[in-house]
Amino acid sequence: MRIAIVAPDLPDEVIPSFPALTDAARAKPGLAFSIITGPAAAEWFRRHPAVDEVVVFDLSELTASRWTPAGWRVGRAWKEVLRDHPKLEEAEYAIDPYGLPETLAATKRLRGTSVGVARPSKGKLPTRQPYDSQYPIPEDLHRIQAVRVLLAAVLEYSLYDLNPDYGLSIEAEPVVTDLLFDPAALPFDASGVDLIRRRLEQTGVSIDDVGAQPPAEPDEWQRRLTQSRYVLTGNNLTGWLAAALGIPGVCVCADDEAKTNGVITTRRSKQKLINVDRRPMNQPEIVVESIIQVITHGEAPIELPEESEAVESAADGESSDGRGE
Structure with a gap:
C-alpha cells in the first residue's frame, strides 16, 4: 500500500510528523509513503526510512483559481508532476494532516481518497472541509499525537505506546x-x-x-x-x-x-x-x-x-x- 502525505514547506513541521510515519510503517509492513512538499521541507522528509519518494512542488501556487492564467500554468505544472511521479497515482489515500489552503488544494488533486482533519472549536461541531473523509481531532491534543491518531484511524491500527519513536538512526558522536x-x-x-x-x-x-x-x-x-x-x-x-x-x-x-x-x-x-x-x-x-x-x-x-x-x-x-x- 502507498500513502501520499501533503505537507507545507515548513521544516519546523517535519520532525513532529515522523512518529506517525514510524507507527504506520510498523503496523502495516510494506507500507510506503510519498511526500509532496516544498524544497525546504523536502530534504528533512528524506531522512525518514519509511519515505521512499519526496516530490518537490510549490504548493502555494495551487491556490490560484483554475479560471485564471496563473491557475492554467499551475495546472499544467501539476500534470507534469503526476507524469514524472507515477507512484502518486498509486496512493490509496492522500492525507493532509495540516489543513492549510495549499495542502487542501494539493490533496484534492490526487487520485486517492482525500483525508483531512476536522478540529472542533469551543464545543461546536467541526467545520466540514471538502475532503472525501474527515476525522475530528481535539484542538488540545498535542501536535505529535494528533498526526499519530489521524494515521492510526485511517489505516486502522492501534497505538499501544504514546511515547514517540521518530524512526531516526541515533549514532553516537564524540562530544566536542x-x-x-x-x-x-x-x-x-x-x-x-x-x-x-x-x-x-x-x-x-x-x-x-x-x-x-x-x-x-x-x-x-x-x-x-x-x-x-x-x-x-x-x-x-x-x-x-x-x-x-x-x-x-x-x-x-x-x-x-x-x-x-x-x-x-x-x-x-x-x-x-x-x-x-x-x-x-x-x-x-x-x-x-x-x-x-x-x-x-x-x-x-x-x-x-x-x-x-x-x-x-x-x-x-x-x-x-x-x-x-
Missing part, C-alpha cells in the same frame, strides 16, 4: 562542545539573548552557536547536535531534532505552549529535552543559570538579578505548600 545554542526561536528579545551569551562565556562553557554559524544541510545539523552534551533552544527545528535524537537540555517555549506544542523526546532515549513554558522558569536569567549549573555540576557561581531571586523564592514558596498569600 558542552552546549549547542540556537537563539532563533527563543521567546526573548535581543537583550535576553545577549544575557545568555554573556553568562555562558563568563563560565567557560564551550558553545556551538547555531545563530552565529547555521548548519548548511541536515547531515551537518544532526552531526553538530550529536556532538554536543546539551542543547538550549526554542520550539523550532533544532528543538525537535534534538528531541528525536535524544539530546538532553532545555527547550524554552512561550507561556503555556508546551502542553500542545512542546517537544517530546524519543522513547529510545533516557535523557530528556525539557520544555519550560512557565514564569519565572522560562525567563532568560533563570534559563541560562539552570543550564550552567547542570553543565558545571553546580560548581559555577550563580548570578541572578535581585528581582529574579525574589520571584524565584516566591515561586518556591507557592510550590512547597500549594498556597499563595
Whole structure:
C-alpha cells in the first residue's frame, strides 16, 4: 500500500510528523509513503526510512483559481508532476494532516481518497472541509499525537505506546562542545539573548552557536547536535531534532505552549529535552543559570538579578505548600 502525505514547506513541521510515519510503517509492513512538499521541507522528509519518494512542488501556487492564467500554468505544472511521479497515482489515500489552503488544494488533486482533519472549536461541531473523509481531532491534543491518531484511524491500527519513536538512526558522536545554542526561536528579545551569551562565556562553557554559524544541510545539523552534551533552544527545528535524537537540555517555549506544542523526546532515549513554558522558569536569567549549573555540576557561581531571586523564592514558596498569600 502507498500513502501520499501533503505537507507545507515548513521544516519546523517535519520532525513532529515522523512518529506517525514510524507507527504506520510498523503496523502495516510494506507500507510506503510519498511526500509532496516544498524544497525546504523536502530534504528533512528524506531522512525518514519509511519515505521512499519526496516530490518537490510549490504548493502555494495551487491556490490560484483554475479560471485564471496563473491557475492554467499551475495546472499544467501539476500534470507534469503526476507524469514524472507515477507512484502518486498509486496512493490509496492522500492525507493532509495540516489543513492549510495549499495542502487542501494539493490533496484534492490526487487520485486517492482525500483525508483531512476536522478540529472542533469551543464545543461546536467541526467545520466540514471538502475532503472525501474527515476525522475530528481535539484542538488540545498535542501536535505529535494528533498526526499519530489521524494515521492510526485511517489505516486502522492501534497505538499501544504514546511515547514517540521518530524512526531516526541515533549514532553516537564524540562530544566536542558542552552546549549547542540556537537563539532563533527563543521567546526573548535581543537583550535576553545577549544575557545568555554573556553568562555562558563568563563560565567557560564551550558553545556551538547555531545563530552565529547555521548548519548548511541536515547531515551537518544532526552531526553538530550529536556532538554536543546539551542543547538550549526554542520550539523550532533544532528543538525537535534534538528531541528525536535524544539530546538532553532545555527547550524554552512561550507561556503555556508546551502542553500542545512542546517537544517530546524519543522513547529510545533516557535523557530528556525539557520544555519550560512557565514564569519565572522560562525567563532568560533563570534559563541560562539552570543550564550552567547542570553543565558545571553546580560548581559555577550563580548570578541572578535581585528581582529574579525574589520571584524565584516566591515561586518556591507557592510550590512547597500549594498556597499563595
